[in-house]
Amino acid sequence: MKTIKFDQIGKPADVLKTTNAAMPEPGPNEVRVKVIAAPINPSDSMFIQNLYGIHPQLPSGAGFEGVGIVDALGEGVQMRTGMRVSFTTVGAWSEYAIAHQRSLIPVPDAIPDELAAQLFVNPFTAYAIVQDANVPEGGWLMLTAAGSAFGKMVIQLCKMRGINTIGTVRRDDLNDELKDLGLTEVINVATENLTARVKQITGGAGVACVLDAVGGPTASDSLKCLSKGGTMIVYGALSLQDPAFNVGLLIFRELTIKGFWLSDWMRRVDSQTRQNVAQNVIQLLATGKIQMPVEASYSLDQIHEAVDHAERSGRWGKILVKP
Known part of the structure; x- marks a missing residue:
């Protein structure tokens, strides 16, 4: 073979x-x-x-x-x-x-x-990570590398849950497609100031959660976009660079940074939770609600x-x- x-x-x-x-x-x-x-x-x-x-x-x-x-x-x-x-x-x-x-x-x-x-890697990760993000309906979630296959899944899941989303991109050719999927706002980090735009979009409040796949300076800037008590979930490192974080920002805004790896999540949750996620993912794909x-x-x-x-x-x- x-x-x-x-x-x-x-x-x-x-x-x-x-x-x-x-x-x-x-x-x-x-x-x-x-x-x-x-x-x-x-x-x-x-x-x-x-x-x-x-x-x-x-x-x-x-x-x-x-x-x-x-x-x-x-x-x-x-x-x-x-x-x-x-x-x-x-x-x-x-x-x-x-x-x-x-x-x-x-x-x-x-x-x-x-x-x-x-069926497994992106859908399960997206479903589980949106649950872990715990952003309420009407709240704001930001994701980096929004044009990725994973990013598109998160956008669609958040739209179904009534969660507002901000997505970062480095080029504008996918903007219309991302908006059609349900992305609320798109920011081109190559031409726009990320923290200033997020502040403008959220009325100065910031976002409740950031999902970061990039690392490096993008993650460092994204941390500044979190509201008080916000959480950054890191699930990738596409830049192959480590971010630099301001310790004062972490302390005085009471921010949380944590990693997410699907393999560990699957081991951590009980069998019923895994079955529920599998059933929900299969239903979303079978009915065409997720593309x-x-x-x-x-x-x-x-x-x-x-x-x-x-x-x-x-x-x-x-x-x-x-x-």
């Missing part, structure tokens, strides 16, 4: 290789999945560069999630082959992948493959083109790998 591997740490386009490998066999509590499609997420790129919360054991597969058909069952698995499932693993960019049965989510017919491929556009799809042989495309600025949709 064809699969994507890397045997050294580095930029995805530099280290990823399409190779032939023996068909994997599922162990106890595992299944083999014939992969239909898998997205390229920022976490995938970070993992390949050894900048993620889990570290690759070289040589390693790549790709954390996808959709496929259950092809073979390991010992102790009580399900049938032929089911279409969303799955998580290390090595989803492959013709076949091994996944633990606990990571599987049966996909209803109403959700097409391109949506099902993205997750796909910009392009590539084969395994085109993996270098695929990861290059995924790194481009100004993308309007997700990049998929389709074995």
